[in-house]
Amino acid sequence: MSRQEHIVRGFKATLVARAVYMISSALLMWVLASYLLDPDGYGALYWAIGILAVVQLFADLGLGKSVARYVSEYRETDAGQIPYLLRSTIAVKLIVLAVVCYALLLFHEQIAILLGDPSAAPFLAIGVLYIIANSFNVFSQVALQGFNRLEYSAAVQAISGAARLAFAVAFVLLGFGALGALFGYVVGYAIAAVVGLGIIYLTFYRPTEPADEYEEGLSRRLLEYSVPLTATRSANVIDKQIDTVLVGVFLTPTAVAFYTLGKQITDFVLAPAESLGFTISPNFGEQKAAGKLEQARQIYETSLTHTMLVYVPAAVGLVLVAEPFVTLVFGADYAGAVPVLQILAGFVLLQSITNLTSDSLDYLGRARERAIAKGATSIANFGLNILLIPTIGVVGAAIATVMTHTVYVAVNLYVVHLELSLRLRRLARSIGLICAITAVMAGAVWLVVPMISSPVMLVGAIALGAATWAVLAVVSGMLDLRQVRSVVRSGESH
Secondary structure: OOHHHHHHHHHHHHHHHHHHHHHHHHHHHHHHHHHHOOHHHHHHHHHHHHHHHHHHHHHHOOHHHHHHHHHHHHHHHOHHHHHHHHHHHHHHHHHHHHHHHHHHHHHHHHHHHHOOOHHHHHHHHHHHHHHHHHHHHHHHHHHHHHOOOHHHHHHHHHHHHHHHHHHHHHHHHHHHHHHHHHHHHHHHHHHHHHHHHHHHHHHHHOOOOOOOOOOOOHHHHHHHHHHHHHHHHHHHHHHHHHHHHHHHHHOOHHHHHHHHHHHHHHHHHOHHHHHHHHHHHHHHHHHHHOOOHHHHHHHHHHHHHHHHHHHHHHHHHHHHHHHHHHHHHOOHHHHHHHHHHHHHHHHHHHHHHHHHHHHHHHHOOOHHHHHHHHHHHHHHHHHHHHHHHHHHOHHHHHHHHHHHHHHHHHHHHHHHHHHHOOOHHHHHHHHHHHHHHHHHHHHHHHHHHHHOOOHHHHHHHHHHHHHHHHHHHHHOOOOOHHHHHHHHHHHHOO
8 A cells, every 4th residue: 555545544534533523522512502501501511621631631741642653663663662662651651640630539629619619629520530531542542543553543533422422411311410421521531442442452462572672761762752742732731721721710601611612613623634634643753764754745745735725715714604603503692602713713724734733743753842832832822811811801712822823833834844844935835826715715705694594594605615615726726636536536445
């Protein structure tokens, strides 16, 4: 199988799984927000999840991505080291999890009081189980990515989303409210973790003959490389979750609901870019190990151009249809989420680049530079949130996210350019053409937005924008239908 066919196959598997995960997430979001929980309950649930995500930092560190990096490298050079890598990583994870979860169980009431909401204490108590289940769920997905068996990683992700949906809704319907929804998350993640760890054991650990001894210094390098990854992951959580926590601290659960809803919608829109980045990133480690940086550059430039072709129009379209989309799908009670979603449309574009770039830098061995950039911008994001949320409300959190992420993306692209020597003029011409296509598409959608008064008309407006984009993308040569058909056929033949 050629490199392109392997990437296409992995991308399709990851995209399908991500679609299952995001559709289940969207259904869960819609059912909980529209039918089962009021804005206060919805906000309380996701405020607690935001707090737990911060706590999870200390439980996960950067071990998952670190072992994935070394698995990706050693499967090409010395596969006998892989059992040792997996054993040492699991051992360290268990020790760290035990310490963090014991501390959370011991101090969950004090943490809730410190954050200004004693009623959050039961959520944090259940959070001990949430952290354990999600830790191994995420670890198994990332480790399978390191083996470059993305169909397995994709399956684990799909299972986690579908099981989470089923159990969260079931427990709420049984009368357990937002607390039941959180326990549904725990059960869903636990099922996915068992499946993922089982695949790793049966498919990779058990059949691999261990080397005579663990390579000297490898465990130390594994832990050392996890340090910048931990810093990056910490910064990611600050960007993605600490703003939600601060909205809850400074404002109300309803404000948390508005902000969370806006971010969840952007997550759904970002699914394809995340799938592509997850798929191509292990190839950079393999290409660098083989000294084929020219091929790595070609993969990245092609991926970046196609990502921009999708996400520049998507971000503009999201701004245009945000108001009718939120009010028609979730109800007028959630109208406060509209300005949040419109501002976060800028984050959609930025994050699509990040999803494509961040993991790739880790596999290229540039995690330290990314960690420094992420740490600096996350500290700035934290400060801006504290400044803007009390003064201009929930939209302040969205503004802070977009401002700081712009700087982070610029640094990421600069480091990629240093590593791969990107052809900047060619990329600039392509992006200019994409902006022209977007302008025409936006004009067509802008004309029909005032007429949207029903879900059917909303779908029609989105379809009009998509059709305008597709025609212009093909006519301009940005989208080659023959290449698309070739990709589809190559994916189906495998």
